[in-house]
Amino acid sequence: MRVVTASEMYAIDRYTIQQIGMSEESLMENAGQAVATVLLERIQPAQRVAVLAGTGNNGGDGFVVARVLKSYGYTTDLWLIPPKEKVKGAAKKALEIYENSGYEVKNYIGNEKEFIEQLRHYDVIIDALLGIGINGALRSPYKEIIEKVNEAKELVVYAIDVPSGIPADGGAVETAIQADVTITIQYPKLSAYTFPTADYYGELIVVDIGIPPLSLEKNAEFRRLWSEAAVARTLPVRKRSSHKGTYGKGLVIGGSRNMTGAVIMTAKAALRSGAGLLTMAVPDDVYPVVATHIPEVMYHPCSSLNGCFAGEIDLITLDVDAIAAGPGMGRTMGAKSVVQKVLCQDVPVVLDADALYFWNDYVSIIRERTEATILTPHPGEMARMLGVSIDDVERDRFGIAKQFAMSNGVYLVLKGPYTIVTTPDGKQYVNTSGNPALAKGGSGDVLTGIILAFIMQHDNIQEAICNAVFVHGKAADALVEKEHSPMDVLATDVIEAIPQTLFSLYKKGASYQKQR
Numbered sequence: 001m002r003v004v005t006a007s008e009m010y011a012i013d014r015y016t017i018q019q020i021g022m023s024e025e026s027l028m029e030n031a032g033q034a035v036a037t038v039l040l041e042r043i044q045p046a047q048r049v050a051v052l053a054g055t056g057n058n059g060g061d062g063f064v065v066a067r068v069l070k071s072y073g074y075t076t077d078l079w080l081i082p083p084k085e086k087v088k089g090a091a092k093k094a095l096e097i098y099e100n101s102g103y104e105v106k107n108y109i110g111n112e113k114e115f116i117e118q119l120r121h122y123d124v125i126i127d128a129l130l131g132i133g134i135n136g137a138l139r140s141p142y143k144e145i146i147e148k149v150n151e152a153k154e155l156v157v158y159a160i161d162v163p164s165g166i167p168a169d170g171g172a173v174e175t176a177i178q179a180d181v182t183i184t185i186q187y188p189k190l191s192a193y194t195f196p197t198a199d200y201y202g203e204l205i206v207v208d209i210g211i212p213p214l215s216l217e218k219n220a221e222f223r224r225l226w227s228e229a230a231v232a233r234t235l236p237v238r239k240r241s242s243h244k245g246t247y248g249k250g251l252v253i254g255g256s257r258n259m260t261g262a263v264i265m266t267a268k269a270a271l272r273s274g275a276g277l278l279t280m281a282v283p284d285d286v287y288p289v290v291a292t293h294i295p296e297v298m299y300h301p302c303s304s305l306n307g308c309f310a311g312e313i314d315l316i317t318l319d320v321d322a323i324a325a326g327p328g329m330g331r332t333m334g335a336k337s338v339v340q341k342v343l344c345q346d347v348p349v350v351l352d353a354d355a356l357y358f359w360n361d362y363v364s365i366i367r368e369r370t371e372a373t374i375l376t377p378h379p380g381e382m383a384r385m386l387g388v389s390i391d392d393v394e395r396d397r398f399g400i401a402k403q404f405a406m407s408n409g410v411y412l413v414l415k416g417p418y419t420i421v422t423t424p425d426g427k428q429y430v431n432t433s434g435n436p437a438l439a440k441g442g443s444g445d446v447l448t449g450i451i452l453a454f455i456m457q458h459d460n461i462q463e464a465i466c467n468a469v470f471v472h473g474k475a476a477d478a479l480v481e482k483e484h485s486p487m488d489v490l491a492t493d494v495i496e497a498i499p500q501t502l503f504s505l506y507k508k509g510a511s512y513q514k515q516r
């Protein structure tokens with residue numbers, strides 16, 4: 001499933017109309033019919049429905065929906081919010097068809113009191129007020145209407161395309177419809193995967209209105225959801241002839257006197273995710289503590305300075321296939337020197353947490369690298385690396401991630417709900433698993449371990465990263481589906497949920513794998 005911006009959606013529409021030859025009216029009819037099909041399955045015949053329609057084409061979709069519901073015998077009122085003469089183009093045509101079918105329009109203007117009075121008597125609201133064409137802050141009377149609908153908590157609200165009032169590409173929200181369900185037309189918009197806008201959507205359903213894929217290819221950047229099916233299809237298959245070396249010799253670098261746990265979690269997660277051989281490089285001061293935790297790893301104690309890396313690491317002797325550096329390593333000059341040495345190795349490198357702290361000192365080395373560099377910042381780290389605020393990052397996660405990945409030639413994993421993976425050539429993949437249980441210290445350390453293990457086992461780095469991000473989120477989902485609340489989950493619980501997650505993904509993927 002692809003994800004689009006509002007301007008891409010308009011370009012797709014234009015192309016479909018002008019180059020492909022479908023009419024605007026038929027697209028609107030398809031949109032309304034597709035939305036109505038979903039509604040007919042969900043709304044009970046006894047429920048009273050109100051369709052609230054605005055001036056633009058979102059309102060136009062609403063006219064089609066109201067006509068279909070009425071023709072199926074549903075008790076439906078169509079409330080037209082603007083004066084009728086403001087409705088233009090395809091929407092005007094849809095309104096004419098509605099009226100020519102013998103159905104009545106309720107005008108909001110002049111009947112404001114009746115509207116408020118009636119609101120109590122409806123069971124279902126179809127929000128066709130505003131779509132992706134919204135500009136600036138909400139104007140009257142939309143603001144008041146939306147506030148009234150939101151106040152009536154017992155109403156079930158279905159939004160068409162986007163909840164009215166939210167910016168389609170994401171950003172700050174002042175007033176917007178709080179939908180129970182949003183039925184999006186053809187492709188989800190960015191705002192479904194950024195916050196705070198995503199919170200207004202409720203359940204998201206995408207309906208196809210018959211726009212040919214060519215229109216998308218010609219008019220939208222590559223941005224897609226990475227779903228469970230994609231993971232199941234691309235998880236690597238273990239060959240019978242394989243041995244521990246087949247799945248890579250990985251190195252995890254991290255730890256300091258104040259933080260011994262992070263690097264342990266990274267290593268455990270890597271082992272649970274299939275790393276063949278794993279070595280942990282830790283400051284020798286903390287080695288005795290770390291070494292008691294994982295019997296399956298090898299150790300490479302490095303010289304320490306005040307409980308942190310002094311700066312030396314013998315990477316030549318270690319001879320590894322991939323490296324993850326950062327968890328708990330501290331923000332010292334010694335740590336910086338270790339990361340710089342890591343970046344000079346000709347193997348894929350994952351940098352997380354403290355290894356991102358001296359970003360500006362690594363940029364030039366990273367741009368010269370030929371093997372993959374994978375950075376996994378959370379929004380706070382991303383903001384710091386760019387010298388902007390966290391709000392700036394959150395407002396434009398997709399744009400900022402793409403710019404950053406392309407200009408530095410890195411794979412960027414911008415964490416958060418709906419983590420975005422961006423490749424060095426600017427392709428973007430939105431993760432669909434995970435829940436607020438992951439909002440806890442240690443989650444990132446676990447993810448880094450899964451990524452390290454997966455890049456050693458997949459042929460394709462993008463698939464490896466996307467699958468790792470998905471498995472991490474899905475493991476947390478499995479925990480809250482069974483015996484955990486989102487509050488009590490520990491990062492170590494997530495590691496222990498990796499086996500069941502991989503087990504179920506492999507079962508789902510078995511049919512795909514056979515076909516390979």
Ligand SMILES: NC(=O)C1=CN([C@@H]2O[C@H](COP(=O)(O)OP(=O)(O)OC[C@H]3O[C@@H](n4cnc5c(N)ncnc54)[C@H](O)[C@@H]3O)[C@@H](O)[C@H]2O)[C@H](O)CC1
Nearest residue numbers: 027028056057058130131132133134135136137138139161
């Ligand atoms: N392929 C498709 O995706 C199709 C989508 N359809 C639907 O069309 C809308 C987009 O339609 P558009 O007319 O461009 O915009 P809106 O309906 O969102 O409304 C614009 C309209 O609203 C008024 N307005 C703008 N900003 C504000 C504001 N801040 N406060 C109050 N009022 C505002 C202004 O008058 C504008 O004219 C899309 O979302 C889909 O639902 C097609 O039906 C089929 C193809």
Ligand SMILES: [K+]
Nearest residue numbers: 130160162164
């Ligand atoms: K809407």
